[in-house]
Amino acid sequence: MSYMLQHLHNGWQVDQAILSEEDRAVIIRFGHDWDPACMVMDETLYRCAEKMKNFAVIYLVDISKVPDFNKMYELYDPCTCMFFYRNKHIMIDLGTGNNNKINWPMEDVQEFIDIVETVYRGARKGRGLVVSPKDYSTKYRY
Amino acid sequence: MPLPPALAARLAKRGIVKDTPKPPPPPVKEAKKNEDEEVFAEDYDDMRKPDPPQIMEEYTIPEPVEKPFIQVEEEEEDYDPNEPIITEVINCPFKINPYHECTDYCKNTYGLKPFEPESKMLKLRERMLRKYPLPDNWREVADPLSNRYYYWNMMSDQVCWLSPLHPRATVTLPAERLRGLLDDKDNLSDQEDDEKMEEGSDLSDDDSMSGSDSEEDVIMPDKNNKKKSQDYGRQNRDDDRGRGRGRKGGRKQRDELDPMDPASYSEAPRGTWSSGLDQRGSAKTGVDATASGPLFQQRPYPSPGAVLRANRQMEDDK
Numbered sequence: 001m002s003y004m005l006q007h008l009h010n011g012w013q014v015d016q017a018i019l020s021e022e023d024r025a026v027i028i029r030f031g032h033d034w035d036p037a038c039m040v041m042d043e044t045l046y047r048c049a050e051k052m053k054n055f056a057v058i059y060l061v062d063i064s065k066v067p068d069f070n071k072m073y074e075l076y077d078p079c080t081c082m083f084f085y086r087n088k089h090i091m092i093d094l095g096t097g098n099n100n101k102i103n104w105p106m107e108d109v110q111e112f113i114d115i116v117e118t119v120y121r122g123a124r125k126g127r128g129l130v131v132s133p134k135d136y137s138t139k140y141r142y
Numbered sequence: 143m144p145l146p147p148a149l150a151a152r153l154a155k156r157g158i159v160k161d162t163p164k165p166p167p168p169p170v171k172e173a174k175k176n177e178d179e180e181v182f183a184e185d186y187d188d189m190r191k192p193d194p195p196q197i198m199e200e201y202t203i204p205e206p207v208e209k210p211f212i213q214v215e216e217e218e219e220d221y222d223p224n225e226p227i228i229t230e231v232i233n234c235p236f237k238i239n240p241y242h243e244c245t246d247y248c249k250n251t252y253g254l255k256p257f258e259p260e261s262k263m264l265k266l267r268e269r270m271l272r273k274y275p276l277p278d279n280w281r282e283v284a285d286p287l288s289n290r291y292y293y294w295n296m297m298s299d300q301v302c303w304l305s306p307l308h309p310r311a312t313v314t315l316p317a318e319r320l321r322g323l324l325d326d327k328d329n330l331s332d333q334e335d336d337e338k339m340e341e342g343s344d345l346s347d348d349d350s351m352s353g354s355d356s357e358e359d360v361i362m363p364d365k366n367n368k369k370k371s372q373d374y375g376r377q378n379r380d381d382d383r384g385r386g387r388g389r390k391g392g393r394k395q396r397d398e399l400d401p402m403d404p405a406s407y408s409e410a411p412r413g414t415w416s417s418g419l420d421q422r423g424s425a426k427t428g429v430d431a432t433a434s435g436p437l438f439q440q441r442p443y444p445s446p447g448a449v450l451r452a453n454r455q456m457e458d459d460k
Contacts, residue, residue, distance in 0.1 A: 011446065011449075011450045011453075012450070014446045015445075015446045015447040015450055018445065018446055018447075019447065068446075068449060068450055068453055069446065069449050072443065072444065072449045072452065072453075073443055073449070082443070084445065084446075087445045087447065088442075088445060089442045089443040089444070089445060090442075091442055100441075100442070100443055128442055129442075
């Protein structure tokens with residue numbers, strides 16, 4: 001579903017996309033369109049894009065074409081989702097130990113919308129770190 | 143009006159009252175005694191060479207020429223190697239103060255401290271010397287401050303509390319010299335002191351057990367400071383506290399170059415832990431690259447604009 005979402009092709013576009021967004025959270029998915037993990041994530045993103053268009057906007061970035069952020073953002077995973085609000089990186093306490101990003105593909109649309117809404121509400125209040133409504137730590141998985 | 147005798151004695155001891163009508167207090171007596179040198183030699187050997195060394199003449203002269211605290215060595219050529227040298231130590235009450243440097247005044251006022259060895263220590267010393275006789279160039283020196291003997295290498299100027307052949311002997315430079323070398327790093331010495339303390343405590347623990355250990359214990363003074371006469375005057379006081387304690391060994395090790403340090407095997411200059419690390423762009427701007435655990439989770443990434451600027455900066459720097 002990546003062709004339904006807007007791509008950003010260089011660092012400047014990424015910067016401008018985030019800078020130009022005044023009242024909405026910006027979700028950026030770093031990865032490759034051909035990656036199976038990213039395909040799962042893109043499907044979820046596409047399905048929730050319409051529902052959260054009032055408070056969030058979604059962009060896709062190919063980390064091979066735009067390698068500018070790979071080092072600083074530690075983009076080592078096949079699929080990484082990051083949240084920005086008013087040119088500021090918003091951290092989410094997901095319970096995974098990494099508060100900076102969602103680095104696994106999410107399948108559940110409603111879960112993702114809940115996270116984005118939490119991010120948006122927290123960021124509106126000026127928070128840099130919000131707590132995810134669901135704990136994704138592996139202790140519940142096993 | 144006459145002073146009460148106790149006060150007069152005290153003032154005379156401090157050198158404030160010069161001519162007391164009373165029989166002179168102990169220090170004055172000692173100063174008199176110092177005029178004939180046998181006083182502090184007579185305690186344990188009278189078979190010293192009969193001619194008084196010329197140092198003694200300097201004492202009688204009101205202005206002594208030599209520095210007050212230097213150990214006095216007799217001339218080596220007429221020296222009998224079986225006979226210990228005696229360090230001269232001024233019987234100064236301010237020796238407790240490590241910043242006090244005795245002057246001629248101290249010597250004239252308080253006189254010299256006599257060497258009074260304990261019989262037990264002498265017995266054990268005899269036994270140690272029988273087992274581990276002194277090598278060439280080593281001489282026995284009596285230290286009146288601790289009332290112990292130490293051993294001095296005349297060639298290398300090293301000192302040791304035990305006979306240098308003794309298995310537990312530590313041969314070092316005299317404290318006087320080490321102190322001069324390491325004066326500025328004095329605050330570093332505490333840890334080494336602690337580690338030496340452990341060693342010292344096991345020394346005193348098996349005090350009752352066997353001959354050889356207790357022998358050391360008696361022969362070695364409380365503080366293992368390899369010193370010639372002048373270190374800190376508190377040595378005889380804290381006998382049970384800091385026994386067998388010395389900072390010299392640890393100090394020296396700290397100055398040594400680590401063999402794994404590149405400075406030891408290449409031309410690289412000697413640096414600190416962080417010198418030479420490239421900090422540019424190693425991680426997110428403004429966050430601690432070494433953060434881990436809870437701190438790791440609290441570092442936000444910079445905005446994309448900041449990332450791009452940082453990248454450009456790195457390009458320019460190259």
